[in-house]
Amino acid sequence: MDDAAARSTQSFRIETAVGSPRATAVAVLIILLALMLLPTFAGRNLIQDLIFLFYMLALAQCWNLLAGYAGLISVGQQAFVGLGGYLLFALTLIAGLNPLLAILLAGLVSALIALPTALIVFRLRGAYFAIGTWVVAEVYRLVFAQVKPLGGGTGTSLTPSVTSSVPGIEWVKTLLDVRAPAARDIVSYWVALALLAGTLAAVYFILRSRRGLALGAIRDHEAAAAGLGVDIYRIKLAVYVATAAMTGMIGALIYLQKARISPDAAFSVLDWTAYVIFIVVIGGIGTMEGPVIGAIVFYLLQRYLADFGASYLILLGTLGIVIMLFAPRGLWGLVADRYDLTLFPTRRRLIIRDREDG
Amino acid sequence: MTDWLDALIQGVLLGGLYALFAAGLSLMFGVMRLVNLAHGDLIVLAAFAILTVASTFGLDPFAAVVLAIPILFVVGFVLQHVLLNRTLGRDLLPPLLVTFGLSIIIQNGLLQVFSADSQRLRAGAIETASIPLGGGIAVGVVPLLTLMSAIAVIVFLNFIFYRTPVGRAFRATSDDLEVAQLMGVDVNRIFAVAMGLAFVVIAIAALYLGLRANFDPTIGPARLLYAFEAVIIGGLGSFWGTLAGGIVLGVAQTIGARIDPEWQILAGHLAFLVVLAVRPRGLFPRAQD
Numbered sequence: 001m002d003d004a005a006a007r008s009t010q011s012f013r014i015e016t017a018v019g020s021p022r023a024t025a026v027a028v029l030i031i032l033l034a035l036m037l038l039p040t041f042a043g044r045n046l047i048q049d050l051i052f053l054f055y056m057l058a059l060a061q062c063w064n065l066l067a068g069y070a071g072l073i074s075v076g077q078q079a080f081v082g083l084g085g086y087l088l089f090a091l092t093l094i095a096g097l098n099p100l101l102a103i104l105l106a107g108l109v110s111a112l113i114a115l116p117t118a119l120i121v122f123r124l125r126g127a128y129f130a131i132g133t134w135v136v137a138e139v140y141r142l143v144f145a146q147v148k149p150l151g152g153g154t155g156t157s158l159t160p161s162v163t164s165s166v167p168g169i170e171w172v173k174t175l176l177d178v179r180a181p182a183a184r185d186i187v188s189y190w191v192a193l194a195l196l197a198g199t200l201a202a203v204y205f206i207l208r209s210r211r212g213l214a215l216g217a218i219r220d221h222e223a224a225a226a227g228l229g230v231d232i233y234r235i236k237l238a239v240y241v242a243t244a245a246m247t248g249m250i251g252a253l254i255y256l257q258k259a260r261i262s263p264d265a266a267f268s269v270l271d272w273t274a275y276v277i278f279i280v281v282i283g284g285i286g287t288m289e290g291p292v293i294g295a296i297v298f299y300l301l302q303r304y305l306a307d308f309g310a311s312y313l314i315l316l317g318t319l320g321i322v323i324m325l326f327a328p329r330g331l332w333g334l335v336a337d338r339y340d341l342t343l344f345p346t347r348r349r350l351i352i353r354d355r356e357d358g
Numbered sequence: 359m360t361d362w363l364d365a366l367i368q369g370v371l372l373g374g375l376y377a378l379f380a381a382g383l384s385l386m387f388g389v390m391r392l393v394n395l396a397h398g399d400l401i402v403l404a405a406f407a408i409l410t411v412a413s414t415f416g417l418d419p420f421a422a423v424v425l426a427i428p429i430l431f432v433v434g435f436v437l438q439h440v441l442l443n444r445t446l447g448r449d450l451l452p453p454l455l456v457t458f459g460l461s462i463i464i465q466n467g468l469l470q471v472f473s474a475d476s477q478r479l480r481a482g483a484i485e486t487a488s489i490p491l492g493g494g495i496a497v498g499v500v501p502l503l504t505l506m507s508a509i510a511v512i513v514f515l516n517f518i519f520y521r522t523p524v525g526r527a528f529r530a531t532s533d534d535l536e537v538a539q540l541m542g543v544d545v546n547r548i549f550a551v552a553m554g555l556a557f558v559v560i561a562i563a564a565l566y567l568g569l570r571a572n573f574d575p576t577i578g579p580a581r582l583l584y585a586f587e588a589v590i591i592g593g594l595g596s597f598w599g600t601l602a603g604g605i606v607l608g609v610a611q612t613i614g615a616r617i618d619p620e621w622q623i624l625a626g627h628l629a630f631l632v633v634l635a636v637r638p639r640g641l642f643p644r645a646q647d
Binding site for chain 1: 393395441444445450451452453454455456458459460461462463465466467469470579580582583586587590620623624627628630631634635638
């Protein structure tokens with residue numbers, strides 16, 4: 001009877017947004033605009049650092065969606081960074097396409113190749129999936145090392161005619177009165193910003209959609225989610241292919257900026273997976289805020305300590321282990337526990353109110 | 359024709375080495391469901407340990423490994439007891455990420471202590487000794503010893519698992535952790551013993567790794583992949599399956615290398631992917647994952 005009484009006097013609602021959605025949207029737009037206008041007064045070093053920060057954060061968001069939500073712990077995402085990079089080189093150097101178009105096509109082709117790849121690696125579950133993806137990345141590396149038109153094992157460089165053919169460089173040169181290399185960086189910066197914003201928006205809207213609810217359920221308890229009718233295989237496949245497309249585009253941008261590619265660098269497990277995992281774990285896996293915090297921490301460590309080489313990597317490894325053992329929800333988890341903060345409202349909350357109030 | 363037969367024989371012998379890599383991984387997974395991403399780096403670490411013991415005491419590598427084995431058993435025991443036991447549970451992420459971090463720490467620690475130079479375990483005349491089989495085919499003594507050691511290790515592990523009290527505890531915790539604990543098995547200690555034992559296998563694998571070819575601090579991850587491929591090709595849960603998996607991988611690599619030397623590693627990986635596509639549970643499956 002108590003239950004029935006409660007039902008008649010209370011109302012239930014599911015909310016995701018906190019605070020005023022409109023104020024948040026305005027704040028996001030202002031930040032985005034400020035970042036877009038930054039090159040008009042920022043120096044070249046800052047622009048280059050931010051390009052690095054942006055693409056590492058975008059990669060981290062992709063890996064977080066994959067591992068933190070879909071439970072697909074991959075240590076082989078370097079496969080798609082390298083694939084995207086090599087596709088950019090093939091499409092611009094051999095097919096003569098515009099580099100920006102090549103970035104989009106690299107994403108598309110990465111998704112197409114991710115599909116058959118998934119059909120094989122999805123036969124491995126859990127931890128075995130992780131090593132399986134690594135094997136696949138090695139296969140990609142060894143295959144591209146055999147492609148002689150792209151330099152084989154030693155790699156190749158973009159010709160100046162390709163790097164200067166990115167639309168907008170001439171425009172930036174005259175508008176901001178900078179030299180060609182600086183203009184090239186500024187255009188790359190905008191592309192990186194666009195890819196980061198696109199990745200954040202994609203992850204955000206996926207997580208807020210019906211699919212996102214299913215993903216959150218998989219993250220929290222896979223068997224229970226399956227029991228409630230979530231088609232686990234299809235959702236995981238969709239996430240794997242979507243993150244491959246995003247990762248491929250980011251890889252294409254990275255190697256447009258670097259202008260030189262080799263199989264060992266493009267398919268490096270350290271650069272494109274270990275660092276990315278570190279960012280997500282340090283920041284807090286399974287949240288959108290975590291990778292943002294983690295990327296900033298990683299950027300600072302990289303900037304001030306990377307010269308220490310091996311000791312720096314030992315420090316990163318140790319830090320990762322300590323966080324995993326003692327604060328498995330990362331730095332953002334520590335903050336969020338204390339202050340109930342949300343930057344990206346993707347969690348659904350049950351709001352219970354008495355009828356009189358509502 | 360002789361060429362191909364030779365490739366086949368060398369591949370089977372190489373498979374012995376991969377079976378040794380895989381046996382340790384298989385043991386860890388079998389007992390504590392741990393997939394150790396630092397496995398390859400631990401093999402390289404053990405090779406450097408043998409090298410250090412051999413050069414410090416002026417010993418032959420075969421004698422050095424006998425000295426290194428108890429040290430490595432203790433290292434494995436402590437590693438599991440202090441660190442890895444904390445990561446085990448329902449969630450897959452902690453053990454994977456902690457062993458991944460460990461892999462980076464070991465690689466860079468070795469780089470700092472031993473530099474990036476290639477090393478080799480020196481054993482004198484036995485390194486180049488071979489036995490002619492006739493028809494222009496000969497087998498090296500070290501590769502033959504590798505395969506025989508792999509078989510001996512597997513017989514030994516099967517004996518431990520099926521004929522000793524500690525093996526009974528291994529199988530019990532593997533079958534049902536909670537019930538084993540209820541029956542009074544000290545799971546943390548059993549896991550630590552299993553890791554110690556895995557380190558003994560790692561030491562033997564490291565001996566042959568160092569005798570057969572050069573090694574440096576960066577080659578660990580590739581050994582992890584070979585070990586993993588051998589386990590999956592053979593089928594989870596059987597040490598003999600692991601040997602078969604190692605041999606399939608070894609033969610695929612030597613045949614690939616015979617076609618084009620650059621294809622050796624790729625051919626091994628492709629053989630693994632084909633087995634995965636055709637028989638996802640491996641050639642000789644025993645356990646459910």
